[in-house]
Amino acid sequence: MKKTLAMLLAVLMLAALLAGCGSSNSSAPAEVSGEINKEEAPYEVSIQFVGLFEENKDIAEVEKALSAITLEKINCTVDIVPVFIGDLPTTTSLGVAGDEKLDIVAVGLTSPMDNMVSQDLLLPLDDLLAARGQDALKATERVAAAQKMNGVTYAVSGYNYAAVGGGFVYNKAMAEEFGIDMHDGMTLEEMTEAARICKEHGVYFTTFGNSGQVNYKFWFGGDYFGSTGSFGAILDPAESTTIVNPFDSQEMRDYWKTVKAWNDAGYLPSDQLTDTTTVQEYFSQQHLFGTSTAYTTNQIASWVNPNFEVGLVQTANGTVSTASVREFMLGIAANCKRPDKAMDLINLIYADPDVANLLMYGVEGLDYVPVEGTQNVITYEGTNNADHNGYYAPFVHYGDMLKIKIVAPLTDSYYADTEAFENAAKMSKTFGYDFDGSAFSAEGGAIATVLEQKLPALNAGQVADVDAAVDELVAALNAAGMADAIAANQAALDAWLAK
């Protein structure tokens, strides 16, 4: 037996030796100069395009139209690489690991910037931006602090107007039929009244599903650290710099009590927790009145439904936070062979609205048509994109938000609205700060499982006693190390503020 094991060990070591060959992955930093070399053969820049389940059969057309512009301006062609949102983290990390062709990668969504940076998936961009990315720098100037980690820029935000508030999207036809008054600034009490009326008409108000996210923030905002607040949160980021356990706050308890009251009164489906139908599906099938969502000036466009009119009211003030800037960004993969060309394209996306429009909406006439009587409003109706099979981008966001086209029912006033919303929004005092949780990865994992276990029931209002459930949750969170993580987070923040 001993001999056998020794032999096996020998095989293992041989295997290790063999596997060791040829897996160093050093990409020599290309010299960074501002000049675009028009003499060389055009490089093909790949850019990830995150979608849901669309076929996107017009991608080749879009690439052709894009390349026509880019060939002339920056001497490169464009390769759009569709990735399904569920696969995004694996695709990028394996692509870098296998040293495959990757240039511009999607940062954010299911693949947050801090994770990508801690796994060394992204190139530092500061030199590149300074040399060849002046337009991108200018467009994202106000949010630049949030594009950095430890002082280094790793990605450029797709949301250069990053204010996000809380909102509630609803079925306008139902609201009118039931006589529900929906208006901006609605409180939870007013929502409760709306829910009661819905119940009278036999329609569910909303559903929270089996989700462990922090719905509370759609009503009261806040700046959350780690995945769903696992490293604490600042509940009033415009005024305060104190990190607390958000789940232990009186406000959150009150919110959960309201939801429980909704559940007990039958305003919510009783099988929320086991239901696998998404709220989007219910909403589009008119099975419920509405749902809380993020509030931005263009949010409503993403909820448009061909069968009924959709309304959106604001329930929490806009805040510009690190998280809202990092929702979707463009970065350059660590193994990119030509970071200079990738940066050229990133810059062009901000400099040339035509490029951004092509990436966002596809080819005019084929995938969208302008709405008559407007300057910049488009619609998918009557095009390949009517059923989302042409070129449909539900998650990505390219270019300067004030320069690109917009989709009906938005109107030309969108641009002024966006600026006004941004200016009215409060700036988080900790804007640009992010907690480096790598020392707390074990705690982070344990906290995440506790949240996965206990948040959904509270979110759905399906607990016997809110206070008891919250106490239990907080105790479990602290047992998993949340209090320690928050203390470390606060110390790091204080040090950051002192600088």
Next chain:
Amino acid sequence: MNQKKKKISFKQWIPFYIMGLPGLIYLFINNYLPLAGLQIAFKNFSYSKGMWASPWCGLKNFKFLFRTADAWIMIRNTLLYNIAWIILGAILGVTAAILINEVVGKLKKKFYMTAILLPYLMSMVVIAYLVYAYLSPTSGLFTKALERWTGSAPAFYQETKWWPFVLTFVNQWRQIGFGMILYMSTILGIDPSLYEAATLDGATRWQQHKKITIPLMIPTIVMLFILSLGQIFRSDFGLFYQVPMNQGSLYSVTQTIDTYVYRALLKTNDVGMSSAASFVQSVVGFLFIVGANKVVSRLDENSKLF
């Protein structure tokens, strides 16, 4: 003299080694070469540096497994379910295999075999939908039937006491077709003359199975038993995650090591930590398999695995 004899006898085996070579090479490439990756469990993995250049970090990646207060619950669940299912699976599989062999009529046999294999063909996501269709609190077919007969029905997705049975049922229901075929191939390999002789001796069918079928199946049963001990720290992720609909209130009976790892790393995709978890599972499995093999080889030299 001695040397020469050895050479000749070795030569005689060369064709056998050649036969095994494709498989051995494949396993070397597919399974042994990547083993260098085991070091990721002890490293702060960086994708651009690759696994060799990433910095070591000691046992940090293992910490999260024991950071939770429920560590022992998931270990208990993983072990108990596995032990129960290994035993139950063997009993049901052998029984089904013996019985299907007793069925007279080709067509009937075909029908049974096809039908019983059906659950094995469905993905866990689909099975989860179907289980929900039976057990849902509002529209479940089984819940509604219970309500009609007994006046009340339990809320399956909220009460932990049902899930050891539900999970066991679903698992065995899904696996029995697979187990049946596995054991059936062994029964088919039994020399029929043994039964003929037994019949001549006046043995009843029951005695024949007791004295011939089952003893001859023992090597297979033992082998499958040892092999499954190697997986004792692992679990069918889909079964424990999808089928209970990821219900937080059921974690005390549905959380296993695999579901814990998934939930803990869902948002961060940390490769180092998931490698660490898998490393622990492998080591425990290895110890179990080596131990079991040792015990078996004491009892019956022929049944040992290696």
Next chain:
Amino acid sequence: MVKTNKGWNISANIVMVLLSFLALAPFVLLIIASLTDENVAMTYGYSYFPQKWSLSAYQYIANQSARLGRAYLMTIIVTAVGTSVGVMITALLGYMLSNKDLPGRGLLNLYVVFTMLFNGGLVPTYIMYVKTFAIKNTIFGLLVPNLLCSAFLVMLVRNYFENSIPRDLYEAARIDGASEFQTFFRVALPLSTPILATIGLMMGLAYWNDWQNGLYYLSDQSANLKTIQNILNDINTNIAYLASNSNASGVNVASLPTQTARMAIAVVGILPILVIYPFFQKYFAKGITMGAVKG
């Protein structure tokens, strides 16, 4: 078995009918679910007697027929090629290990079993296959990693050769002057149809149901190599994403198949196996051990 036994036959039939019922009932529900009107399913859940029937789920499949048809073809090719090559490799290795006198047998057995226990994990495996063997975005990416030869099946074959085929048969062949390869192909293989059928079935199912290779080793969607299970998996992960981030953003779900359509895709994924399997079953019939021994 030599003779049939009436009592056993009847009780076996009873048990089998019961088991078949337990297996068929949910499957029938699955089919009916795929034929249920979406709205009815959403409101009342699934039932054997839905209030409203609908073919819209299959209409969805028909609309996607270019994509799904292509994926179907890929699944069939990969399963057929992978299984035939895999069964050969596995049978040969199992045959080698079944020789009790083979020098180094203990070590080789451990070598094989060890692969069931430890694995290097996805990332190292991936790096090796992609960098050294360049199988990314080729059909080999679907065929080769992890599925071609499994230690479990090797052990099954070894066990069968060891316990079910009398050694004397091989000796007889050797005395007749057959080479080892001839012995294997002419004596061992024909006697082992039950086990070959078994591992063939298991391997075929593994290939048919595999989605991980496609997920990792196919990234270029224009290459059109995705199998049916890849597509099902894409749908499921995307839906899981939406469900866990339920109301974070408005996403028009028009492009996602509805619940009933997902059921229909599942049915479409299973049906071919149901068609092929009964034909395949004749190989589970008894080998020719009896005749061979006596002859």
